[in-house]
Amino acid sequence: MTEATANYDRGEAGSIAEQLDAVYEELIARIDGMDINGKLLDIPGVPTDAALQDMQDGVNLFRPLEEDVVTISVTKSDGSTAMKHVKLGDSIEKLEKLIEDSKMKLTRLTKELTEVNEEIDNTLDAYNKATKTVGDAYQKRIMMYQSDVQAFHKWTIDEIAKARKEDKAYGVEANRKLQEFAASLIA
Numbered sequence: 001m002t003e004a005t006a007n008y009d010r011g012e013a014g015s016i017a018e019q020l021d022a023v024y025e026e027l028i029a030r031i032d033g034m035d036i037n038g039k040l041l042d043i044p045g046v047p048t049d050a051a052l053q054d055m056q057d058g059v060n061l062f063r064p065l066e067e068d069v070v071t072i073s074v075t076k077s078d079g080s081t082a083m084k085h086v087k088l089g090d091s092i093e094k095l096e097k098l099i100e101d102s103k104m105k106l107t108r109l110t111k112e113l114t115e116v117n118e119e120i121d122n123t124l125d126a127y128n129k130a131t132k133t134v135g136d137a138y139q140k141r142i143m144m145y146q147s148d149v150q151a152f153h154k155w156t157i158d159e160i161a162k163a164r165k166e167d168k169a170y171g172v173e174a175n176r177k178l179q180e181f182a183a184s185l186i187a
Contacts, residue, residue: 064089065088065089066087066088066089066092067087067088067089068087068088069085069086069087069088070085070086070088070091071083071084071085071086072084072086
């Protein structure tokens with residue numbers, strides 16, 4: 001800014017518009033922390049090119065995520081905690097292995113469950129077949145016993161009818177003999 005104002009003071013400046021443009025450009029450059037030539041000014045609180053490069057190198061925003069290191073708190077077996085630096089890539093690998101192991105375990109358990117379900121189904125089928133076989137045999141016996149009971153009932157009725165017939169015939173014969181006996185006593 002001194003050069004622009006010095007030119008004005010010496011009367012070497014051109015038109016007022018040129019003078020104002022030069023002052024304006026210098027002000028904008030200073031706001032951005034640079035001199036009129038575009039070089040960084042050494043102003044407190046404004047980082048230099050070297051400081052910016054050091055920050056970039058320290059952060060290194062372009063390295064792979066797997067190379068980042070995080071600090072975690074780990075609980076020891078005695079109950080105390082310790083800070084541990086862990087590479088994110090190692091944690092990701094461990095997580096992927098844990099997921100793969102879990103998938104394999106789930107697959108194995110699903111297979112075992114399927115086998116157990118098949119055993120249960122086979123056992124139920126065998127039980128149902130055995131129950132049906134026993135039930136069928138039981139039904140045949142019941143029908144056989146019913147047939148026997150009906151046959152016995154018919155035989156009993158026939159025997160009773162036959163006995164009645166015989167009793168009636170015996171009664172008629174006994175009455176005839178009694179009448180003959182009574183008639184022989186009277187005669």
